[in-house]
Amino acid sequence: MRVFRQLQPAQRRNLSILFIAGLLFWASLSSLLPTLPLYVSDAGGTPQQIGLVMGAFSIGLLASRSWLGRLADRRSRQIVLLIGMGVVGLAPLGYWLSDWIPLIALVRAFHGISIAAFATGYVTLVVDFAPEEKRGEILGYMSLVNPIGAAIGPALGGFLQEFAGYSPLFLFSALLGLVGFVCTRAVREQRPEQMGSLSVDLPFWSLLGSPKVRSLTLVMFLVGLAFGTQTTFVALLIQETAVPMNPGLFYTAVAFASFGVRLLAGRASDRFGRGPFISISLATYALAMLILLGANSMGAFLLAGVVVGSGFGTLIPLISALVADRSSPIERGRLFSLVMCGFDLGIGLAGPVLGTLAVGSGYRAMFGYAALLSLASLVYFLAFSNPGRGASLRFALGLGPDEFSQREVVDDPQGRAGPSEKLPEPSAPSREGSPTAVRSRRL
Template sequence: MSTGSVRKPRLSRDVLVLGVIAFFVMVGFGVVVPVLPVYVRSFGVGNAQVGAVVSAFALMRFVSSPFCGRLIDWAGERAILSIGIGIVALSSGLVGIVQNYPQLLILRGIGGVGSAMFTVSAMTLLIGSTSTAMRARSIGFYQGGFLIGGMTGPALGGLLATISLTAPFFFYAGTLAVAGVIGIVLLRPRTVAVASDTGGIAVIIPFREVLRNRGFRAACLANFAQGWTSFGVRNSLVPVLIVEVLRGPSAWTGIAFAFSAVAQTIALAPAARFIDTVGRKPAIVGAFAVAGVTIAVVPFVTSFLALTALLCLYGVAAAFMGTAPAAAVGDVVGAQGGRPVALFSMFSDFGAIIGPLVAGFLADTVSYPVAFAVGAVFFLGASAYALRMPGRSREPVAT
């Protein structure tokens, strides 16, 4: 090898392992999602109680996230990640043998606690063990595991549901057990600090300074907009829009979302490369602006083909939106990310909790375009605020 050759940067072992874990987690989750509402209804409850089961999971994620950062500081990312996965696995397996609705509701809430532990510890480890130059590509690979698992899971869930309504929950527990074992065996015990781009070790920034950082604030606002619009508008209202406005069968929803997921998966690698080479700021500004305009146009489409095309465009923007804010957080906090990452995660959870409620209320009392427009406003607001970010992600903390 010549002395002038440059070694191509590669994803670290921890990133590869986390991508595999994400796949197994999301395969199981995708198996459960299609059958959960039907299973809850089998206990003789109404739609409000079904919604409460979904909300309980998200609410407990939100409530428990602030404690996850301190747990990580105490026990390390690998331990908290594995314990969190174990909690979700155990609670999901028990869901399959519950005798009544209250037991089901409680177990789903407990699963939300474990999910928060997994999510925060995985992201903390991910952004803390990668360099700035490879951070977006590492996050993109991790999210790719989720996307591929998310596309595989629902198909398996449909097959398992033909066996029984409880089979998907036992399968979910099994895939989570596999993910937990992989984490224990292959992940390193604690975050390994990575060298900064200037050659030294990253400086630990006080949490109050992180809160004052424009890049961190922009990332949190972007994550809130993602939670609100992806869950509150896209996932909640698009299925209803297809059935009630386009007069199509419910199967169209799965087809449209599948095409969108494929578009997002294909766009992940080039999006991550753009974010690492061009910067976090242009990625957030551009992607959230495109997503805002796209989601605002959705309720005005008159054909399924046009809707699918818009959702595919949204999927491409989502490849940037899911990667750039997390990379921006990593640039600010580095290997110290427990508490900041927990707060970053809470913004998405908060949006996911209240977004469906407000969007549904607006769709019922005002109109679909207004409900979609509110989500678009949050996207465009995140894009506008990101203009205040430092020009390059590697600049020091700006207050």
């Protein structure tokens, strides 16, 4: 890809190592997605207990996000990345050693630390290595580790569980994580300058007082509730509807669709702005939940997987890019951790809360609630993504700039706004009456 050929050799080397480590991480984690709920069910778990076990993942996420974000900003992104790879390699061994549901829940909580650490370390390192004007494109390409790993992991995980049992599955998942740990040690990070608009000494949760991250955190909380419903209960919905289908195929469909959109969305957002693509992704995710609400065949579940992948494959890379746009290097780890805390909390609440509803109404009804939550996230983003309703709506529809951005942006004569190359501030307008202006904001 041309954008990578333009980088310095050290940047290409580091990004290549990160990409390999990312593939191993997501393959390890996703190999358990279609099988762990079934493992808990086979151990005698009720729908509510399955929801509690799967939701325990977010306990580790939420408990570790704050100190991992500070560690990434104050000490080292690589250390945080190593923590994530180490945990994803050790946690499957915990499942292997126990079939007692409370202990499984405890291991699941420990497993949650892996995403908190890996996501924070991976995104901040990628942004550190990426030129600002190509940030969205490189993040889009580097985020392909998620769909590729998620295409490999669930299919292999489902196959191993079905034909060899749970023990080989857990050992396979652990091996992938430990190999990724070895790869991650070869990364050579570059430390950011010790400057930023938010003090390193501010208490982590006080950062919610900053509107540039508060709005994104709430959007991600609502999406997390819907996402937690999907990841926890879609395999059980397939089982309940008696559709003869390996649940891993659903996640494979998600991964392939996610792969395609990530190739395009990041580069387009560098040119046209992040807002319209985030809005489209939220609407798409709501549509996916509605498809799952009525799914009763393999084709319907695969279609839902494609739509889920299209929405989610756009949302996460562009939210990450938007956080990077709104932050300086020394605060980036904490702000990304805070925004993703909203997502983590949503996932954590989705399992136990909606699992309780499933006791009386079955698994299908939960996806109707998930569709409403996804629509609510879209409405909130349209109204509160920027200061003022008008500015928010314009940004979300691609008709105006992000008022919180610390990047340089260009407003064109058609009223659209997009990030620019780093251009020098002109001493005078290039032509009379031109509405073009170069601005830089730091909030």
